[in-house]
Amino acid sequence: MKSLRLLLSNPRYFAAAWVFASINILFGTWAIYIPTVKANLMIDKSELGIAIFFLSLGVFTIFPIASTIINKIGVGKATCYGVVLSSFAALLPIIAPSYYTLMAGLFLFGAANGFTDISMNTLVTELEKKDHQKIMSASHGFFSLGGVLAGLGSFMIGPLNNPTLHMAIAVALVLGIHLVFYKYIVGLKAAPVEKGSFSLKVFKPLLLLGVISFVAMGSEGAIVDWSGLFLKEISMAPEALWGAGFLGFQITMTLGRFLGDAVSAKIGPVRIVAYGACLAILGYVLVLTSTTYLAIAGFAISGLGFSVMVPEVFRIGGNVKGIDSSKGVSFIAGSGYAGFLCAPPLLGLLADSYSLLECFLVLLGCALLIFVATFGLTRQKRKVSNV
Numbered sequence: 001m002k003s004l005r006l007l008l009s010n011p012r013y014f015a016a017a018w019v020f021a022s023i024n025i026l027f028g029t030w031a032i033y034i035p036t037v038k039a040n041l042m043i044d045k046s047e048l049g050i051a052i053f054f055l056s057l058g059v060f061t062i063f064p065i066a067s068t069i070i071n072k073i074g075v076g077k078a079t080c081y082g083v084v085l086s087s088f089a090a091l092l093p094i095i096a097p098s099y100y101t102l103m104a105g106l107f108l109f110g111a112a113n114g115f116t117d118i119s120m121n122t123l124v125t126e127l128e129k130k131d132h133q134k135i136m137s138a139s140h141g142f143f144s145l146g147g148v149l150a151g152l153g154s155f156m157i158g159p160l161n162n163p164t165l166h167m168a169i170a171v172a173l174v175l176g177i178h179l180v181f182y183k184y185i186v187g188l189k190a191a192p193v194e195k196g197s198f199s200l201k202v203f204k205p206l207l208l209l210g211v212i213s214f215v216a217m218g219s220e221g222a223i224v225d226w227s228g229l230f231l232k233e234i235s236m237a238p239e240a241l242w243g244a245g246f247l248g249f250q251i252t253m254t255l256g257r258f259l260g261d262a263v264s265a266k267i268g269p270v271r272i273v274a275y276g277a278c279l280a281i282l283g284y285v286l287v288l289t290s291t292t293y294l295a296i297a298g299f300a301i302s303g304l305g306f307s308v309m310v311p312e313v314f315r316i317g318g319n320v321k322g323i324d325s326s327k328g329v330s331f332i333a334g335s336g337y338a339g340f341l342c343a344p345p346l347l348g349l350l351a352d353s354y355s356l357l358e359c360f361l362v363l364l365g366c367a368l369l370i371f372v373a374t375f376g377l378t379r380q381k382r383k384v385s386n387v
Contacts, residue, residue, distance in 0.1 A: 003261035015129060015181035017084055017139045019120040021146035022174040023113055026090040028150025029170040030109070033094060033163045041099055054103040056341050058110025063334040066118040067326035075326065076188035079123045082116030084180050085226035087171045089113075094167045118333050122326040125318030126190050129325075137260030137311040145256040172214055186318035190325055203319050206328060208376045209313045210335035213271065215366045216309040218339030219280070219302075219336075222251055222347050227299050230287070230356045237292040248300030251298065256307025269312040270377045276312075279305030283362040288357065301365075310336060316377070 007017045018327040038048050092105030124139050153170065160166050170324040227245035229239040237244075264272045279301055286298030313336075317328035349357045 003133075003135045003170070004141070004258045005341070006135055007142070011181055012184040013127065013135055014132075015178075015184045016079070016120065017142040018177055018181060019079055019137070020139045020143040020258075021149070022083055022178065023086060023172055024143050024146030025153075025170055026086055026167075027113065029148050029153055032089060032150070032154045032157065033166070035095060036127075036163055037096070037102065041096070041102060043099055043139070047099060048082050050366065051099065051106055053352060055106040055110040056337075058107040058112075058208050059114035059337055061107075061333065062111040062114040063118070063330055063337075066115050067122075067330045069115070069323060070122060070326040071190065071280050071324060072117050072188040074187070075119055075122050075126055076186045078119040079116065080178070080182045080186050082112065082119050083113040083174065083182075086116050087175050090171060091167055094163050114333070117291070118326065118330045121146060121314045121329045121333065122190065123185060123188065125315065125329060126188060128315065129319070131192060134261035134265050134315075136273045136315045137257045137264065137308060138271035138312075140307075140311040141257035141260075142252055144250065144257060147250075152251045154347075156321045157369040176363050180273060185211065198373055204352055205377060206317060206323065208329055208373050209320075209328075210315045210333055212370050212373050213310065213313050213332045213336035215340035215370055216306055216313070218343030219337035219363050219366055220253075220306055222305075222359070223302060226347060226351075226359065230293060231292065234290050234356050235292040235295050237295075241292060241296065248296055251302035252300045252303035253307045256304045257311060260308040260311060264308070264312060264315070269316050270374055272308050273312050273377075274371055274374040276305040276308045277374065278366050280367040281305075281364065281371065284360060284367060287360055288364065290357070299369070305367075333387060345353075378381060 001008075007013045027235070034052075073081075086109070089105070089109040092108055093102055096102035096105045120139075121136075124136050128134060128136060150170070153166065155168070156166055160169075166337030172297070191367055203370065224246060227249060229244045231245050232239075232242050260272065267275075283298040283300070283305060286294045286301065289298075314329055317332040319324040320328050347362065350362065351359050
């Protein structure tokens, strides 16, 4: 818990971690009002799906240019601007008066979130380099806490009965705390990188990290979307336990991220990803027994395994020699988002053709792929610093 103490005791580290929490507070608050927006605009599920696609489109549109903007204005300023843009963009889908303005609002919200995601991970990478501290995993733990805060905010739906006011309160919370602490990070700039000529040899470690990010975030998305249905249809769990797999996954995910920095400091980023993959493999084996309580335990163990993977690949990607930290983070973020968005629907198609058991067999294979990829990273050790 050393990294958590660092975040809570050092205003510069807390300022960075609060950005992680902010993004999930805003996104989580929007998410709980998706049914309300759908009803108010009188759109069907397919139209809602297309609208949400524009959220993803906004994210992917900003990725190719984010690193250039970050390097031009400085990672500290980019992160602070990102928080402000995300805060105001979060209001747009809620107040959208029509279907087309909803799509436009979601596109801008996605673009602002994508930009902030890259800048905040680059910011933490640079803080770790400058201060020789490990806070990346705990910062991602704050992202998880942001989701918890958004979930607690759902209790305000009834008393407020006003989605716009609810989102405005979330924005006020995000910006209020950000305004107190932004001065600690706004002036930070990325350290210059000694660059050579581009070659596949230089880029190879990043490709491996992209594969890990794609598979890890895709697996996270799949568990979030399909764990409840697996317990209901495959394990025949009672209704009271349908959400237990998701809950166990989220609890161990948050806990693992607060513990991950200390473990990473002792054994190294690549090794902790390999151990995380082993935990994920064990978790999937338990899930595939189809026994209710073993499956719930399996989801929890998988959460612990996946908790350290994404923070560590961001950490490693920001330290690939010869590549700007913002470009490394941008590539990994893009790969991860692609996996997170693509995996659940692809597995849904597989479930329609076969069953959820086959889906989780595929996820087990993905965890094995991550484990194998860590051996490739170990061989590329000279190309990555702090590994």
